[in-house]
Amino acid sequence: MRSLRSGFSPASLLTGAATLATLGALLVAAPAAQAADTPLRDLAAAKGKAIGTAVTGSKLTGTYGDIAGAQFNWLTPGNAMKWETVEPSRGTYNWAEADQIVAFAQAHNQQVRGHTLVWHSQNPDWLENGTWTPAELSTLLQDHISTEVTRYKGRLAAWDVVNEPFNEDGTYRSTLWYNGLGADYIAQALTWARAADPSAKLYINDYNVEGVNAKSTALYNLVKSLKERGVPIDGVGLQAHLILGQVPATFQQNIQRFADLGVDVAITELDIRMQLPAIEAKLTQQAADYKAVLDACVAVTGCSGVTVWGFTDSDSWIPDVFEGYGAATPYDENYVPKPAYHAIATALGGTTTPPTGACTATYGVTSQWNTGFTGQVRIACSGAALSAWRVSWSFGAGQRITQAWNATCTQTGTAVSCANASYNGTVTNGGSVTFGFNGAWSGTNPVPAVTLG
C-alpha cells in the first residue's frame, strides 16, 4: 500500500487504531445519495418526454460533461448558435462551439434544440449598427436562416426560430426585424427555416408566457393565425424563467390551450431563482416549484418536455443579471443534486426518495491533460454532521493517484481510500469540506462512484 499523504500533518496518517476510530465516527454518514438513482433521461423517456439542458460547449468535459451526457436526452446550446456567435463579422462564420455541442449530442444519443435564429439580442455589431433597407434586411435574414439551418440539416430535432417577439402587454416588440419588416418577419422566418430543413420542428419561443396572460394570449393568437394561413409552425416554447414560489396557477391550462391548437409545447428554459442565501426552506420550496412545472408538462400529451437553462448553479445566467439572486438550477455549483433534482425525478416517475439528513460525497475532475488530471471530492452535509470522514472508490480505467491535499489518500490496486486530515474532519450541518488530488490516466478517465463511510 502506497501512502500519498499531502504532507499537511503527521496526525492525519492513518494507523490501524485511527482507522477504527474514524470508522466509528462515520456511522452517522449516509451513503452518497445520487449514486443509484435512475438518470432523469431514462425516467423521461419512459414517459415519452424530453428532459433537456442548455449547455456551454467549453465545459463539456469532466463532471459537467458526465452529467450533461448521463442525465439529459436533449441539449440546447446556451449561446453557441446565436447570430453574434456564428457570424461575428459579416461573412466570417464560427461554428466551432455549435459543432462541438451537436457532436457531443450525437455521441450521447441526444436531440438538439437549435437556439435561436431571429432575436433582438446577441446580434453582431455589424448587423445592429448597419443601416439597411427593408429589402436588404430581408435578404440578410433569409441568408442567415438558410445558412445556419442548412448547416445542421437533418441533425437538429427543433429550432427556436423566432425568440421573444412580444412585449408584456401582447404588442409586438420594437426590434430590428419588426421595425424593418413588420410583423410578417415571423412568418417569413418560419417559411425560410422550413425550406432549409423540412425535418426540424419549428418553434416560437418567449418568456412570461407560462400562465394565461396578455402576452401568452398574443402568442396564442399569432400561432392560431399562422396555422390558419398555412405558415409552418410546429411548436411554442415557454421559457419559464420563474421566481421562487411563483409558478403560475394557470400553467397547465395554458399548455393545454396551445396543445389544442395542434402545436407542440416545450418548456424551453426552466430555472427558478431565489434570493441568496439558498437556505433549506427555499430549496424545499424550489423543489415544489420544479415539481409543479414538470407535473404540468407530464399531464398534457402535447407537452414534449422540459429543458432547464443550465443544470448547475455554476453555469447559470441568473447571478449575472439579478443581483443577489441565484441557486436557480437543479444542481449546486459543485454538481451536488439539490432537492429540485429529486423533484424532477419524482415528477418523471422516479421512485427514489430524496436523501434527508445526509452527508454526501461528490467526485469531480476539475482539469485534465494528456497524461494527468486533477480531481476533487466534496463532502457536504445537510441535516447531519461528521466529526471524521473517509471516502472510497475504485478506479475503473487504471488511473493512479500521484498526490493528494487536504486528505490522506492510499491506493491499493484500483481501490482508493481518502480520510480527513487532522484539521478538516468536521463537516457541520449545512457545511462542506473539499479535498483534491492529482492523478495519472491513459485511454479514458471515467468518473468512479464514490462511497462515504
Ligand code: G2I
Ligand atoms: O437571458 C436568459 C435567456 C432568455 N431567453 C433567451 C436565452 O438565449 C437567454 O440566454 C442567455 C444566456 O444564458 C446568457 O449566457 O442570454 C444571455 C444574453 O441575453 C447570455 O448572456 C451573455 C452575456 O450577457 C454576455 O456578456 C456573454 O458574453 O452570455 C455571453 C456568453 O457567455
